[in-house]
Amino acid sequence: MVTLMLVQGCKSDEVVTQASDNTEISMMSSPGVTDQAPINALVLDSVKVLIKNIKLNVSAASDDSVNFKTGPFVVKLNLNSSVNLFTTAMIPVGSYDKIKFEIHKIEDGEVGIDTAFSFGGGRYSVVVYGKFNLIPFIYRSTKSAHQKLNFGTQVGVNSQTKSNITLKVQPYTWFWNGSDYMDPFISSNENDIDNNIKASFKAFKDNDRNGLPD
Numbered sequence: 046m047v048t049l050m051l052v053q054g055c056k057s058d059e060v061v062t063q064a065s066d067n068t069e070i071s072m073m074s075s076p077g078v079t080d081q082a083p084i085n086a087l088v089l090d091s092v093k094v095l096i097k098n099i100k101l102n103v104s105a106a107s108d109d110s111v112n113f114k115t116g117p118f119v120v121k122l123n124l125n126s127s128v129n130l131f132t133t134a135m136i137p138v139g140s141y142d143k144i145k146f147e148i149h150k151i152e153d154g155e156v157g158i159d160t161a162f163s164f165g166g167g168r169y170s171v172v173v174y175g176k177f178n179l180i181p182f183i184y185r186s187t188k189s190a191h192q193k194l195n196f197g198t199q200v201g202v203n204s205q206t207k208s209n210i211t212l213k214v215q216p217y218t219w220f221w222n223g224s225d226y227m228d229p230f231i232s233s234n235e236n237d238i239d240n241n242i243k244a245s246f247k248a249f250k251d252n253d254r255n256g257l258p259d
Contacts, residue, residue: 066133068202069209070099070113070144072120073128073256078217085226091174092122092216095162097149099132101141101200101210102193110145111136117149119159128211128256140199144210144248148190171242173219177229184229188239194248197258211251218245 097117100110113134120131150170151162161172164185171186194212202208219241220226220234227234249258 066135067138067204067207068101068113068136068200069133069207070131070212071128071209071251071254072131072212072214074122074214074216078221081221081224083221083225085228086178087175087217087220087226089122089173089175089216093159093161093172094120094122095149095151095158095170096120097147099144099146101136102143102145103139103141111141113144117151117155117158119162122214122216128251128254131212133207136202138203140201141196142199143193143195144212145191145193148188148192148243150187150189173216173229175229177226180230182229184238186235186239186242188242190239190243192243192246194246196248196250198250200250208250209252209254211249211254211256213247213249213256215245 095117096119098115099113101113103109103111113136114132148170151158151168153168159172162169164172167185167187169185169187170189171184173182173184175182175184196210200208200210217226219238220229221241222237227238229238251257252259
């Protein structure tokens, strides 16, 4: 299980909270392939995702949404098996049924962002460092993806207490084909890996921050 922390530009990795903030987003991850016996061996050492335009949808009866955080900003996975605070904000009191955000490929003119997302003159949205069968690799995704994730149980926000939303991601499943880990060195696997990245994010109300839906 891994968690995520915010890295704003190239500065601090600390999450700055305000006393007036009424909503938090925490992030966690699980391996997701615990009941299988793969032939290939995969170890992830570091995973970074560039995210932009986090919004919360007001209700199922409306497409209205409120901005939570614009970005773009880097999310770095921590391999410490816990639910970590990711970001906080003050948003209008009400009920929210889904979260929207973009897994964002860096664009020209976006400065102060980790150079891993523009290495060699390329433009990337996800950067993964790991080992495949003990051989070090770096996987870089060039795909952007718009995420719209339903909570299941609506998140109620008020001015007295903080509400928490947990985003859950399964990074090991990015390289999973149903029976084994895909070789990140083979270019024909890239489309399947990128599709797995988009499909691996879940979101739910989690006010006690135990990593389970309330």
